[in-house]
Amino acid sequence: MRIGVLDVGSNSAHLKVMDLKVGAPPAPVTTVKRPTRLAEAVDAEGRVAREAMERLVLSVGEAVYAAAEHGVEELVAFATSAVRDAANQREIVDEVAAATGVRLGFLSGRDEARLTFLAARAWYGWSGGRLLLADIGGGSLEIAHGEGQEPALAVSLPLGAGRLTRAHLPGDPPSRKHVRRLRRRVYERLSETSARVLAGLDDERPVRPVATSKTFTQLARLTGAPRRKDGPYTRRVLELERLREQIPVLASKRAAARAKLPGVSRPRAPQILAGAIVAEALMTTLEIDRVDICPWAIREGLIIRRLQAMSDPAAADAETARLTQAVPAVASRGRSPLRAVPVLTA
Template sequence: MRTAILDVGSNSAHLKVVDLSAGRPIRTVLSVKRPTRLAEAIQEDGRISRDAVERLVSSVSAAHCIARAQGSAELIAFATSAVRDAVNRCDIVDQVTGRTGVDLGFLSGRDEARLTFLAVRAWYGWSAGPLLMADIGGGSLEIAAGDGAEAGTALSLPLGAGRLTRDHLPDDPPSRKQIRRLRRFLTTQLAEHLGAGDLSAGDLGQAEAHAVATSKTFTQLAKLARDRGPNGYRVLRLKALDRQIPRLAKRTATERAELKGISRSRARQILAGAMVAEATMATLGLTRIEICPWALREGIALRRLQQLRSGSVHQIDDIGHLLQPLRDAPAPIRSLTTVSA
């Protein structure tokens, strides 16, 4: 089964086309993306601006055409927290459907966490033992943990890098007062949610859990720190974050984009991303975290593969409402940017 997965995030729309076959690994056919810059387009009233909606519609239309041109039999299309939490999300979804024919759905934050954990477990296998996973998006922070194939605990907090930048670090570069306030806010929020039974160190035996991070934010922070573990994976250490945060704080977004590993599209929000990463690791008692290359899109592909293997909807059906068939393909268009699989 050739399946197209379209992930409309806070910064970009990312299309991943995969071949799924029972008894075989996932094969990536094509991976393309296009900037949407939704996080920076959320207005004071919580609405996404008209220009950003136009970018979103254009990106979805292009992705739809490419998915069909690649011979995809089905499409799984969803938007993450930037659209999910927008005041005008119903209007956005209506425009996308009416102008592109794509039904853009949503996953809950907890389901995003669970599906990302599924991908991390598949990447590391059973030998990794209990896993603790963290993912920083533009609008939310997902955390999941467990010693099985599925997460035993999963939660989503409104602590994404784009959201925190918009709400707490409006200046470029931010003032020391803004940074102090954000640090206090993160400490309070994480202590409240992670220390109140949602996910505590005792849930897994924290010292035994393999701590793993996904997302571009964690990846770029690890590149900035230039550190790798003994197995070759990129790692991010708490001490490195402590050193990099002052370095990022004194620079403008333009200056941050000149640092090795930091992309221009995330330069504005990478400081807030570093601060939430630091606060999360400190709250959970982690001195290091390893970067996993698989994340939410791979988790969705794995869930769909589970369904195909069983011949029916898997007992955990968190993606069924997102599935839609695709018909004969038009001529391909190339308005998205191809990225490495």
């Protein structure tokens, strides 16, 4: 079976196409990534601006057209917190459906954490032992830990890099006062959650800290991890001390200058400082010196869940099933009805 997972996030609409066969690992076919830049287009009332909505429609349209071109049999389409939490969520979903035929669904923050944990488990296998997972997105931070395929604890907090940048880091670069206030706010918000997590890990069994998301990946590269072209099987780690050294560097630079640093992409340069602040506070409050960077995240978690259901129908997940739909017929007319938007890197 050929499946496509379309993840509409704060920065991009990202389609991943894989072939699934019982008894074999998912086989990558292609990926398509188009810009949405929703994080920078939310007003004081929480509404996504008209221009960003139009960009989102075009991005989803291009991704859906690519899914049809590659013979995708099932499409799993969902939007993360940038759309889920928008004041005009319904308007956005309806416009995307009318223009592209795709009905975007939503996962709760906890389900995002659960599925991302499943992806990490599949990547590291049982030899990974007990995993402690963190994922910094544009709108939220997910934390989970456990020894099985399902985490013993899964939580989501509104500490995404895009959300915090928009709300707490005005200016380019932001003032030292705003940076200090944000760090204090993040530490305060994480203190109780981290205490809960540590309480659940309070024994002598070893824990493997892992992190997913472009934010963690780019922070790891910024602090010396291997480049992306070295491949997904190259080990990458993010070390706390090296991360701390980079926060004042990021805080002192304008977004355009950050984009010239190793690993920092132009679309994420405005919010990488907030991402670094969250990562540093999380690692500190969880008493972690380093995290391994896992190349799989929520898209792969959904793919693994579908693969499990192919061999064992009892493994089917109702939350995942309601996101699944056929590729719209409008996308199969020989060419895309929408104009192309630029490819977005990282």
